[in-house]
Amino acid sequence: MSLLINAIESIQVGVEDYLTNEKKRYLSAVRNICAGILLLYKEKLYRLSPPHDKEVLIKKDIKPSYDTEGNVVFVGKGKKTVDVQEIKERFSNLGIKIDSKNFDDLNQLRNDIEHYYTDKSADAVREIIAKSFILIRDFIYEHLDEQPHQLLGEECWKSLLKTAEVYAVEEEACRKSLEQIDWKSQTLRNAYDKIRCPACHSSLIKTDDEGECSASTFLACSSCGEEFDFRDVVEQCLFDSLAGQIYTAMKDGGEAPLSRCPACDHDTYMLDEGHCAICEFELEYLDCNMCGTNLSLDEQCFNGLCSYCQHKWEQMMDE
Template structure:
């Protein structure tokens, strides 16, 4: 059985799981759809593998061998195939385009569904299927030169299209309700629009309130879970900046968020100069030396850590 057929079978079985009234098959749906996408990628690598290389591009272990003429050939070894990071690296080297941010979102959501969410239903996986629809459609058309409707079959293709259209419409409706509120900064609005329900993982957060966001109650359209602003805003903002914070920690640079130096429990957005909980703003420029105060040194005072240290040292003398 070809890798392409395995990929298509995995995706269609995932869609059957999604359509099933048995909610126990929700997790199986997410696994199968994500596995199918990876198999599509591996199929492309197989197509590009040199003849006689034992499908080297999909093997994690590739070793050089000399042929009868003394030429060096790279041959795939073993049964272990490439993982997501290997695929990213090889696609980048081969100039194969994939929306990796979207795929990472699918992968994270799949993992969260399996391990963290206690309430699941078909509504919970609409975003995953909507994102998957775009990845599958674009890759089959742009990289495989195929027709996704023909490959998957009209019935399964219609499920993907319909779920995507419904999710996009519902997401737009939910986002519009959030936009009617007043926020300390628009960054909070953007973070809440990216927030996923802690119970079911859905991204369909909405509100019936008007006025100040800090006084509002929010509801997940998928499972009905309600939460006050204070219950979700810090988590939402920290998740929104998670990638940027990780890059700053790994590669250097200022972190985008810190614990609020004023109230101590809210998340402080550094470049906005505001706490999402108390709306407080710290002093960012040291009044003694005039330098910018690093995010980690922000406090309820107005001097940087070095100047504070020197001041204490002078007093001790």
């Protein structure tokens, strides 16, 4: 029961920190709310653990052993408990469905506030509480079979409800404004929900512009009022959207979906789309003039030759 008590108290303290409106307590609010959600997840693993070892599923290391009757059982080893990725893996193996995307966004937002946005975190903390409300509510209802208002207490629960309702209205308005933009490519269309404010890192981004997206497309943060152009955020936006593919390419040695554009020097050349998201640069040379092989982005500087043919040409010129 101590896991559940700690989880509830962490969430309650986090909400209390936020409601003080004291900037120095915002970071504490972020940490407590996110820690509380992770403790709720561990509580579920605790409840699913077998009677012989009620902590086996929350332990980082698990080893086989024998019970008193000689049967093989698994027991937890050491003091370390599962981290975020291990919790998600165990949930997946056990058929427990959570909103992984929302949780990943929440966890990333927490990391960003801790490392980059601690001086401008008021609006981003509001976003954390709003997003966490859905995760907390759904998990308590669906996986702990409890009533949120009873576990969290009326005051904490009403604060979560009020914040989430206000946030939901603003989020819908921002989403509709961005949908009016013609994003021109599927890659950008898949990525625009990753746009974050460069000042407070909120996802509540809106625009008054219409028509095709360009580097100068005007954007504004609905949380802190920061105004900026699409070129200011597109690099990070694409990286966040394609992070999984980028990681796979690095791990398996494949071709990354993003490359550095030789024209504007940003990592915004979209390989599948064949152009840069900022300056619209496209490949000038598609095939090698000598051997006919397809030319890469890095080979554009050879004026129509691939790296091999360029090397052979330089050797011939030196003779």
